[in-house]
Amino acid sequence: MGIIYSEKPANWAGVFTTNAFKSAPVIVSQGKMDEKVRALVVNSGNANAGTGKEGISDAEEMCAEVARRLGIREEEVLVASTGVIGERLPMEKIKDGIKRAVEQLSPDNFSKFAEAIMTTDTFPKIVERELDGGKAFLLGIGKGAGMIHPQMATMLVFLLADADFPSHQLKECLKKAVDVSFHCLSVDGDTSTNDSVFLLANGMSEMDDVISFQQALNEACVDLAKMIARDGEGATKLILIKVMGAKSKEEARGVGRRIAVSPLVKTAFFGADPNVGRILCAIGNYPFETPPLVDIFIGGEKVAENGVIIKFDKEKMREFMKENREIEVEIELKRGNSSAIVYTCDLSYDYVKINAEYTT
Amino acid sequence: MGIIYSEKPANWAGVFTTNAFKSAPVIVSQGKMDEKVRALVVNSGNANAGTGKEGISDAEEMCAEVARRLGIREEEVLVASTGVIGERLPMEKIKDGIKRAVEQLSPDNFSKFAEAIMTTDTFPKIVERELDGGKAFLLGIGKGAGMIHPQMATMLVFLLADADFPSHQLKECLKKAVDVSFHCLSVDGDTSTNDSVFLLANGMSEMDDVISFQQALNEACVDLAKMIARDGEGATKLILIKVMGAKSKEEARGVGRRIAVSPLVKTAFFGADPNVGRILCAIGNYPFETPPLVDIFIGGEKVAENGVIIKFDKEKMREFMKENREIEVEIELKRGNSSAIVYTCDLSYDYVKINAEYTT
Numbered sequence: 001m002g003i004i005y006s007e008k009p010a011n012w013a014g015v016f017t018t019n020a021f022k023s024a025p026v027i028v029s030q031g032k033m034d035e036k037v038r039a040l041v042v043n044s045g046n047a048n049a050g051t052g053k054e055g056i057s058d059a060e061e062m063c064a065e066v067a068r069r070l071g072i073r074e075e076e077v078l079v080a081s082t083g084v085i086g087e088r089l090p091m092e093k094i095k096d097g098i099k100r101a102v103e104q105l106s107p108d109n110f111s112k113f114a115e116a117i118m119t120t121d122t123f124p125k126i127v128e129r130e131l132d133g134g135k136a137f138l139l140g141i142g143k144g145a146g147m148i149h150p151q152m153a154t155m156l157v158f159l160l161a162d163a164d165f166p167s168h169q170l171k172e173c174l175k176k177a178v179d180v181s182f183h184c185l186s187v188d189g190d191t192s193t194n195d196s197v198f199l200l201a202n203g204m205s206e207m208d209d210v211i212s213f214q215q216a217l218n219e220a221c222v223d224l225a226k227m228i229a230r231d232g233e234g235a236t237k238l239i240l241i242k243v244m245g246a247k248s249k250e251e252a253r254g255v256g257r258r259i260a261v262s263p264l265v266k267t268a269f270f271g272a273d274p275n276v277g278r279i280l281c282a283i284g285n286y287p288f289e290t291p292p293l294v295d296i297f298i299g300g301e302k303v304a305e306n307g308v309i310i311k312f313d314k315e316k317m318r319e320f321m322k323e324n325r326e327i328e329v330e331i332e333l334k335r336g337n338s339s340a341i342v343y344t345c346d347l348s349y350d351y352v353k354i355n356a357e358y359t360t
Numbered sequence: 361m362g363i364i365y366s367e368k369p370a371n372w373a374g375v376f377t378t379n380a381f382k383s384a385p386v387i388v389s390q391g392k393m394d395e396k397v398r399a400l401v402v403n404s405g406n407a408n409a410g411t412g413k414e415g416i417s418d419a420e421e422m423c424a425e426v427a428r429r430l431g432i433r434e435e436e437v438l439v440a441s442t443g444v445i446g447e448r449l450p451m452e453k454i455k456d457g458i459k460r461a462v463e464q465l466s467p468d469n470f471s472k473f474a475e476a477i478m479t480t481d482t483f484p485k486i487v488e489r490e491l492d493g494g495k496a497f498l499l500g501i502g503k504g505a506g507m508i509h510p511q512m513a514t515m516l517v518f519l520l521a522d523a524d525f526p527s528h529q530l531k532e533c534l535k536k537a538v539d540v541s542f543h544c545l546s547v548d549g550d551t552s553t554n555d556s557v558f559l560l561a562n563g564m565s566e567m568d569d570v571i572s573f574q575q576a577l578n579e580a581c582v583d584l585a586k587m588i589a590r591d592g593e594g595a596t597k598l599i600l601i602k603v604m605g606a607k608s609k610e611e612a613r614g615v616g617r618r619i620a621v622s623p624l625v626k627t628a629f630f631g632a633d634p635n636v637g638r639i640l641c642a643i644g645n646y647p648f649e650t651p652p653l654v655d656i657f658i659g660g661e662k663v664a665e666n667g668v669i670i671k672f673d674k675e676k677m678r679e680f681m682k683e684n685r686e687i688e689v690e691i692e693l694k695r696g697n698s699s700a701i702v703y704t705c706d707l708s709y710d711y712v713k714i715n716a717e718y719t720t
Contacts, residue, residue, distance in 0.1 A: 018645075018647075019641060019644035019645055020643070020644040020645075020646065020647075020648040020650075020651040020652070021640055021641065021643070021644035021651055021667060022651075047637070049637065049640075049641075050636070050637055050640050050664065050667070050668060050669040051668065051669070052666070052667070052668035084637065085636075085637025085638070085640065085641060085669070086636055086637040086640070086664075086669030087669075188623045188624065190622055190623070190624050190638075190641065190642065190645065191641075191645050192641060193637075193640075193641050193644060262550055263548045263550070263623065263707075263711070263715070264548060264550050264715055267711070267712050267715035267716040268715065268716065270712065270716045271715070271716030273716065276410070276445075276446055277407070277409065277410055277444065277445025277446040277553075278445070278550075280381055280409075280410050280445060280446065280553075281379060281381065281409075281445060281550060281551075281552060281553050282550065283380070283381070284379035284380040284381035284382075284553060285378075285379055285380075285550065285551050286380065287378075287380075288380040290380075291380040291381055291382075292380070304410065304446075306412075307381060307410070307412070308410060308411065308412035309410040309411070309445070309446030309447075347623075347712060347716075348712065348716075349709055349712050349713075351623070351627070351712075352627050352630065352707060352708065352709050352711075352712055353709075355623070355624055355627035355628065355631070356627040356628065356630045356631030356633065356707075356708075
């Protein structure tokens with residue numbers, strides 16, 4: 001259980017899951033798009049998704065309880081959940097958790113918040129950026145592919161700033177930042193019912209330089225995306241897929257995603273197997289009208305040229321893949337000038353273990 | 361190494377991979393669409409993909425060698441390969457294999473052919489159908505998700521009949537049969553560079569009743585698709601996903617595929633975990649305009665109603681999932697009258713083992 005509180009009402013923007021079965025907290029938070037907000041409450045362990053109308057009431061009750069404890073309006077409270085899908089929230093426990101979280105509220109406690117929302121994440125995910133030479137501040141906290149009862153992993157990200165922007169501008173900035181970070185992230189190809197990215201800015205610093213704010217926001221989001229990929233369920237490696245020479249951003253990202261979701265590519269990286277054929281095949285599953293004359297590089301070494309896999313020192317490459325916890329794969333499509341970076345991880349025994357052995 | 365030979369030139373139709381990087385044998389066989397054919401040669405162990413122009417020459421040389429040995433024209437020979445992507449064929453070994461395969465040609469040897477094209481398949485995949493009360497015959501042979509050197513799994517299917525249809529009619533029949541079988545099959549969501557389904561009909565029986573032919577062909581293809589799913593890499597269970605009440609065939613198949621490719625759903629089935637939330641979430645990743653009021657059944661028992669997960673006996677369901685090697689999941693979307701069945705398998709430790717531990 002974690003609570004974020006802002007002394008001043010904050011403008012905010014959110015990017016939420018595209019899943020048709022949005023969780024109750026996503027629906028409730030989305031309904032407050034036009035409000036200024038002062039607090040955000042998060043629970044882990046139960047996603048409050050697939051719970052119908054009763055789930056909506058529970059999410060609303062969470063907001064009301066936080067508002068009551070903090071002496072603010074219910075409309076000023078956002079809500080997020082992560083955990084088991086399909087079970088009602090244990091409201092007594094939740095209310096008790098809210099009471100304790102409010103008691104512990106303190107500006108220095110943000111690392112406790114980052115820990116409170118962890119499930120099987122192996123490390124808390126926090127980024128900090130100074131804005132305007134230290135006059136303003138951006139704090140980002142995320143949770144990734146971990147679970148209490150191993151169910152659907154949920155990505156939750158909270159970005160908090162004391163910068164001063166109207167909500168429509170926050171919305172634009174957040175969209176741009178999410179496009180180059182969380183939308184380029186895949187652990188296992190499933191989009192959860194609860195995925196949410198919140199950006200709150202309460203304007204207390206009066207910092208309003210949108211260009212430097214956008215830059216800091218992009219950096220913070222990319223850093224969090226990398227942390228989430230590195231800490232994907234069972235992951236042993238972070239894989240950075242740089243796609244260049246695409247006809248459009250969408251194409252670059254689409255090709256990168258094909259590689260990132262291929263279980264055959266991901267298991268090969270887990271096994272330190274320089275299996276270029278699987279990468280080529282994954283690229284080919286993007287609906288190109290004609291086969292691209294693709295070059296492929298792993299760790300800077302060329303392994304395919306013009307769509308043909310070339311000879312390279314496999315033993316050396318195997319060693320390289322074994323020794324590095326972060327591996328870069330470059331794809332040069334030679335079709336245009338767009339590029340994208342996609343973040344993913346390998347697929348290990350532990351992924352299967354986490355998701356099969358434990359039961360609900 | 362395997363060879364199929366027809367006494368009489370046969371009309372034929374083929375359905376090939378949609379991957380942009382089609383293998384050399386796919387390109388060479390597709391170039392013979394307008395020919396009648398008399399033979400088909402298959403090798404396993406090397407996919408002859410990602411091999412450029414030299415790969416094309418090698419595939420052509422395979423056809424030429426078969427033609428020479430059988431005393432027929434090169435244009436009358438089709439070719440298919442499965443195995444490692446990105447390495448040249450060992451042509452001396454291939455030619456030697458062709459010599460031996462031609463020497464062993466016999467009408468009774470089709471089970472040997474089914475075994476010859478196996479890689480890590482755990483059983484040969486053969487279906488037989490009598491046509492026209494036994495006056496004609498349809499034989500289907502497939503290979504699924506196995507590998508010599510574990511690389512990209514390739515699906516190859518050969519359907520042989522002595523029925524008498526022009527190639528445009530075979531093409532139509534094959535398209536219909538593939539739509540309800542192999543296009544509804546997923547082991548791991550990757551489409552290989554070599555996937556091919558061939559249908560040859562040499563007309564020796566003069567059977568030309570297209571309705572009963574279509575029915576037999578559909579049945580044969582569905583049976584082979586089920587065998588391939590059941591024998592997916594590391595699979596312990598066949599999962600049949602019946603999607604009903606969809607607005608279109610495409611929607612029904614699309615929803616089924618979302619479930620079939622979800623690693624979270626597949627690991628849950630491996631672990632006999634009745635994790636309905638994961639199924640609901642996978643359905644929700646289909647781009648519906650509004651959330652469907654979906655009902656979900658596992659093994660005939662209702663587990664979700666109108667998009668809300670309901671109470672059911674989890675212990676009993678866990679036992680059911682543990683004890684059965686074939687599990688039916690029914691999805692009722694209540695949006696329309698279209699339906700589809702999608703075939704898949706679970707995701708186990710052995711999938712990771714097969715694809716990570718062995719190296720090229």
